[in-house]
Amino acid sequence: MAHCFSCGRTCKDINKFVAEIGRSDLQITDSIKFTPVEVPEFFGIEEDEIDDDLNVIPMPESWKRCFKNPYLKSRGFTTDDYQYFPVGTTRGLNFKFDDYVIFPIYDAGDIVGYVSRHTWSKDDIDAYNDTAKRNGKYQIRRYNNSIENDFVKLLYNYDAVIEDETDTVILVEGVFDVIALTRKLDLYDNHRIVPVCTFGKKISDAQIFKLQNKGVKDIIIGYDTDASDAINVAADKLNEYFDNVMIAKLVGEGKDWDEAEFWDIYDTFAESLYTPIEYKLSNVDGKI
Structure with missing residues (x-):
């Protein structure tokens, strides 16, 4: 329908309307056919699916689970840590893993990776490597991890997340953070709240997808707060996919969960949780 606000005329016929405005060439006739618009091929490309396929891998040769280690x-x-978090060594039978403790990474009950941590301190490793480098000898790696599956697809302690039962996941950086939080907060049999390791201060689309598949609703970011930029990036990304995202700022003198005392951890979750916006504003104000 066309209406002229100048003369007040209304026209309900498209052919009459275009004739009156001097555009009879636009009149619709039976001979006119409309061909569908050809959509460019690139508009038909579907979004790539998230690649979360994993290969089941063997543990290092001669690896055996242990229940006691200095x-x-x-x-x-x-004792509970050994029970809930399998760990072992190669008992000196595999020189590539001498002086390492090795934690398998499980997904749906299958071993899909492992984290191998040297038992020397970082300072001792650095001192040894300085000498070894000058003498052309083999240098020690602090971590000697699996390479079969990309770690951006893995989550340590993922099998402890129970589908449609685990509401909250605490994201931490490393294996020892997971174990320390579980021990200090006595979360061994608590399936509602589960610490999970993302192997660093980042979380990938594949890791997010895996948590969504289990029905997780709430996320607490427990990364070391010495890298606020990385925490902000992770929080913004997670905020798009989960109901609630909070950031835990560890109080007290502990650098990470493994070093923190129980009451510092308790106070952190009781009084030092921030929304992503609160965390950003606090950083700007210099409060964190």
């Missing part, structure tokens, strides 16, 4: 004892390991 290095792990020095890290506070308890």
Whole structure:
């Protein structure tokens, strides 16, 4: 329908309307046919699916689970830790993994990777490597991890997340952070809240997809707060996919969860959780 606000005339016929405005060439006749618009090919490309396929891998040769280890004892390991978080060594039978403790990474009950941590301190490793480099000898790697599956597809302690039962996941950087939080907050059999390791201060689309598949609703980011930019990036990304995203700012003198005392951890979750916006504003104000 066309209406002229100058003369007040209304026209309900398109052919009469275009004739009156001097555009009879636009009149619709039976001979006119409309061909569908050809959509360029690139508009038909579907979004790539998330690649979360994983290969089941073997543990290093001669690896055997252990339930007692001097290095792990020095890290506070308890009987429950050995029970809930399998760990082992190659017992000196595989020189590539001498002086390493090796944690398998499980996904749906299958081993899809492993984290291998040298038992020497970082300072001792650096001192040895300085000498070894000058003498042309083999240098020690602090971590000697699996390479079969990309770690951006892996989550440590993922099998502890129970589908449609685990509401909240605490994201941390490393394996020892997961174990320390579980021990200090006694979360061994608590399936509602589960610490999970993303192997650094980043989270990938594949890792997000895996958590969504389990029905996780709430995320607490527990990365070391010495890298606020990385935390902000992770929080913005997670905020698009989960109901609630909070950032835990560890209080007290502990650098990470493994070093923190129980009451510092308790106070963190009781009084030092921030929304992504609050965290950004606090950083600007210099409060964090």
